[in-house]
Amino acid sequence: MEKNITVILGDGIGPEVTRQAVKILEAIASHYHYHFHFRYALMGADAIDKTGSPLPDETIEACLNSDAILFGAIGHPKYDNDPAAKVRPEQGLLKLRKSLQLFANIRPVTHYPSLQHLSPLKAALLEGVDMVIYRELTGGIYFGEKTISEDGQQASDNCVYSISEIERIAHLAFQAARNRRKKVTLVDKANVLETSRLWRKAVKAIGEQYPDVTLDFLFVDNAAMQLILNPRQFDVVLTENMFGDILSDEASVLAGSLGLLPSASVGNGGALFEPIHGSYHDAAGKDIANPLGAILSAAMLLDHFGAHEAASKVRMAVQWTLENGFVTKDIDPVNFYFTSTIGELIADVVQDKIPLELHAENIRLRKSTII
C-alpha cells in the first residue's frame, strides 16, 4: 500500500498529540510494509503567524492532492480572548472542511471498563456503551450568513439547511446502523426550529429505504440528559452541526476524558482524521496531553485505507495501555506517563516488540514526577 498523508499539526497540544499518531502510522507502515508519505502543512494560529492566513492556499492544495489528512487541533487564547479579531484560527478549519466537502463528521464513543472510575455514572449504566455520533459538518448555523449591526448592538447567525445536505448524511448514518445495532436516533429541536422540522421530514423519508433500521427522535435538550441518564440506548446518533459539536464533548465524559475521542470527517472524496478536542493551551509543550484521541483517529484513517487489521491492532494496543495503567495525567493525575512515552509504547506494541500478554509490572519505564 502506498499513500500520501497530509499532516496538519496546528496549535497548542495539536503538534505533540499528532506526532504520536504519526509515530504509530510509521510503526504500522514498518510492520505491514506499507509506504506512507507524510507532507506537513499549516493551519490555525500557527499559519496566521507564519503567513497571515489561517488556511494558506498551499494547505488546501496539499490536502486536495493527498489520500488522507491527519490533523491535531487549532485555536489560541489570544484569539479566544479578542472578540474583535478579524482573522481567527477556527476560520481555517471551517474553510478546510467546506473546501473538501467533508459533510459527515463521525465521532465514535467507546466505554473502557478500566476507566469506569472516571465517569460520574454508575458501572451498570456504562457497561456496553457503544455509540457513534454522525454530525453534519458543512452546514447549519456555522456557515449561514453572519451580521453585526453598524453600532455593534445586534448580531445574527443564520441557520440554513437544504434537504440534500440532510439526505446525504442521513444515508451514511443508516448505512452505519446496518452494520451495528440497527438504530438511528435523530437529535433535533423540531419543536422550535424550522431547520429541525426539515431534518425530521427528510430523515423519516430516507428511513423508509432502511426498513431494517429503527428510527427514533429526541429533542436536543432531552438528548443531553439521556446521554447521562441512559447512554446505552444510543447506537447511531444523527444530528446537525452545532448539536453534534456539543453532544460529542458531553459524550466524552462517558469514555473518561475528552482526550480519548477520535473522529473521521468524510464526504465527497476527501477524508480528514482528528481528535475531537481542541488546542488545550495550558498543557501545550508539557508532554502531558492525552494522545489517544489522535492515535485512535489514525486507526480510523487506517480503516479508511481498508487496512482493517492494522486499525484493530492500534485499537488493541490502546486498550492494552489503558488496562495496564499507562495513562496520561487526565486519567491519573498522580501516576501518569508522558504523551511521548504513551506514543512510544503503542508504537512498540503494534510492532509486536511488546506482547499484549505482557503486564505493566514487567516493563521498566521512567514514570513522570510532578510537573
Ligand SMILES: NC(=O)c1ccc[n+]([C@@H]2O[C@H](COP(=O)([O-])OP(=O)(O)OC[C@H]3O[C@@H](n4cnc5c(N)ncnc54)[C@H](O)[C@@H]3O)[C@@H](O)[C@H]2O)c1
Ligand atoms: N478541532 C479543533 O481544532 C478544536 C476543537 C475544539 C476546540 N478548539 C479550539 O481549542 C481552543 C481551546 O478550547 P477549549 O478549551 O474549549 O477546548 P479543549 O478541547 O482545548 O480543552 C477543554 C478541556 O478538555 C481537556 N482536554 C482536551 N484535550 C485533552 C487532551 N488531549 N488530553 C487531556 N485533556 C484534554 C482539558 O481539561 C481542557 O481544559 C479554542 O481556541 C477552541 O476554538 C479547536
Ligand SMILES: CC(C)[C@H](C(=O)O)[C@@H](O)C(=O)O
Ligand atoms: C474549533 C471549532 C470550530 C470546532 C467545531 O465547532 O467544529 C471544534 O469544536 C470541533 O469540535 O472540531
Ligand SMILES: [Mg+2]
Ligand atoms: Mg468541538
